[in-house]
Amino acid sequence: MENKQNKRNSANEFYFQWHFLNYCNLRCSHCYQGDYNFFELPFEKLIEIANKIIEALNKWNMFGRISLTGGEPFMSKSLFALLDYLDKQDRICSIHILTNGTLIDDEICKKLLKYNKLDEIQVSLDGGTQHVHDATRGEGNFDKAIDGIRLLKKYNFKVSSMFTITNKNKNDIFNFISLAIKENIDYISLERVTPCGHSANEDIISSDEIHRIYEQINLEAEKLSNEIAIRRTRPLWANLSKNSFDNKVGGFCPVGFTCLAILCDGTLLPCRRLEIPIGNIFTDGIFKTWYSSKILWDIRDKNNLKGKCHNCKNISKCGGCRAVAFALTNDYLAEDPQCWMEEQF
Amino acid sequence: MLDGRTILKLNDDVILKSVNNSFRALNVNDGNQYRLNLVSFKMLENADGKRNIDDIVNELTKIFDVEKTTLKDDILLFYSEALQKKIIFLVEIDENN
Numbered sequence: 001m002e003n004k005q006n007k008r009n010s011a012n013e014f015y016f017q018w019h020f021l022n023y024c025n026l027r028c029s030h031c032y033q034g035d036y037n038f039f040e041l042p043f044e045k046l047i048e049i050a051n052k053i054i055e056a057l058n059k060w061n062m063f064g065r066i067s068l069t070g071g072e073p074f075m076s077k078s079l080f081a082l083l084d085y086l087d088k089q090d091r092i093c094s095i096h097i098l099t100n101g102t103l104i105d106d107e108i109c110k111k112l113l114k115y116n117k118l119d120e121i122q123v124s125l126d127g128g129t130q131h132v133h134d135a136t137r138g139e140g141n142f143d144k145a146i147d148g149i150r151l152l153k154k155y156n157f158k159v160s161s162m163f164t165i166t167n168k169n170k171n172d173i174f175n176f177i178s179l180a181i182k183e184n185i186d187y188i189s190l191e192r193v194t195p196c197g198h199s200a201n202e203d204i205i206s207s208d209e210i211h212r213i214y215e216q217i218n219l220e221a222e223k224l225s226n227e228i229a230i231r232r233t234r235p236l237w238a239n240l241s242k243n244s245f246d247n248k249v250g251g252f253c254p255v256g257f258t259c260l261a262i263l264c265d266g267t268l269l270p271c272r273r274l275e276i277p278i279g280n281i282f283t284d285g286i287f288k289t290w291y292s293s294k295i296l297w298d299i300r301d302k303n304n305l306k307g308k309c310h311n312c313k314n315i316s317k318c319g320g321c322r323a324v325a326f327a328l329t330n331d332y333l334a335e336d337p338q339c340w341m342e343e344q345f
Numbered sequence: 346m347l348d349g350r351t352i353l354k355l356n357d358d359v360i361l362k363s364v365n366n367s368f369r370a371l372n373v374n375d376g377n378q379y380r381l382n383l384v385s386f387k388m389l390e391n392a393d394g395k396r397n398i399d400d401i402v403n404e405l406t407k408i409f410d411v412e413k414t415t416l417k418d419d420i421l422l423f424y425s426e427a428l429q430k431k432i433i434f435l436v437e438i439d440e441n442n
Contacts, residue, residue: 285373286376287373287375288374291360291371291373291378292360297362297364
């Protein structure tokens, strides 16, 4: 009988996406956040959450990657104090900030320089051109985001960008990739929208079209691999991997295994896009939630996956997106409705 | 000291889970998690606070191909360790009843 660490993740890392406030200066049309009721916990309560994260990592002998986001994290009055605290923790190995980029200035960049573990700042871009980005994120915000990216690059931060693919911006994908190269962005991700929060069903792209778009992105990723890293490790990308040893393309969703999302009031979700509360970090704690949530246990057992996901040859590198399945079918174990693979028997 | 008449009960904070042939005991309070094999999983599953160790040995010899004496030695050793780790607790028996 041994008390062993979770062996699933060979790197012994656990990912927390922490939406530590829901203040935001933008109202993006596809935002998964349902409201913006100007909620931010007092700093002492944020530290309480941080300590619960560290306690869990200690117990599991794992190291934490934390993405701090909101809302808009640079609107927080506690961000830098929280970074001060997290940066000193041995169990935290990596900190990312996920931002809309519009509030970044020289003063912020200089303050961020001191954090050794802050190894990536992700700026969301939903278009490669001003009018497409601003159609989702509001007028004037493309220029502000690009200014923010340029400042971050000036201070030598690693910058990534996330492009959420919707019907509004699907024709601007290659402009986005070109822009990312031009702006020296280090990594980009292009992922389909999950229809939750403000995202309407008309944002959803058909399975056939997602297939075509992902194939085109995949070709570009290989062609441009010396110029930019295009991340393709979320569900469905495995359908395009050349073989089972291709580690660059495809990846089993870590939901239920090595990730948790924490909302600004302490609510715990399996993933930010899978909007089923499984506990609260203050009242239930991480251990009780992680060990006893029926939803997490359902997801952990691959045999529970339904439809074409159940017998899929790519299951070890995909498993489908549980959040998209839930959003479109109300069943988090359903097959990924946007998967283009034929059902296998 | 444990013997065949001892009654044990799984800690209320401990959850037993088996998924994909992986067996675990998970303490929701202190976070400890223990990887088990099928036999030790069944030993804990049967620690219901009602049956004594001899009853459980009889039960498990119906499932596993093992001599009773061997299984009893194993179960006493395993339960002793599980007691120390507070995965199970002793149930007090009222000797007057």
